[in-house]
Amino acid sequence: MEEDRTLQAMTLYMEEGKAAWVNNSSIEENPPPIGMYTFQRTIEEGSNGLYILSVVAYRHEKEAHRFTTYLLGK
Template sequence: MKVQQEGFLYMDVLASLFVMSLLCSTLFVLMMSSIQQYGKMMEEDRTLQSMILYMEEGKASWASGTSSESDEPPNVGMTSFQRRVEISPEGVHVLTVIAYRHGEEIHRFTTYLLERSQ
């Protein structure tokens, strides 16, 4: 009778150990996934902040009458930026900032520019 109880306790400990190791492994995988997602979100945040800054620099260059092509685009990891001023069919100047990652467009910001003050 005593042997059966020890065997039962032995199997109970093994089952508990298996469940706990499975739980720990699952938590580890979820934690690593969260860390990767956090890294991607931080890179996306830096990209959007850089685009806004690059657009504001373009608007300031436009207002002061200097060329916006001479400004250095921001550097954010694998993301490159392009800024251009075009004239819309209505005759309004339009500033566009485009972000590319691995040669693919990921974001595009567009704003109208006021006429330069003399």
């Protein structure tokens, strides 16, 4: 059950990050924890001119899950 909530939270954080990107808003880099998981959300510029949005879930300070998507340049 906690695993399901974690993956749902990651999906939400990914969608929030994409919406913030489209609206030129800042994103919260460290969204609130869920259960035993903490999260980090980042946007980096890739070498090909695209931007990369990543959401990482950590459990006991070790990476447990990672979602990554590309964003169109601004």
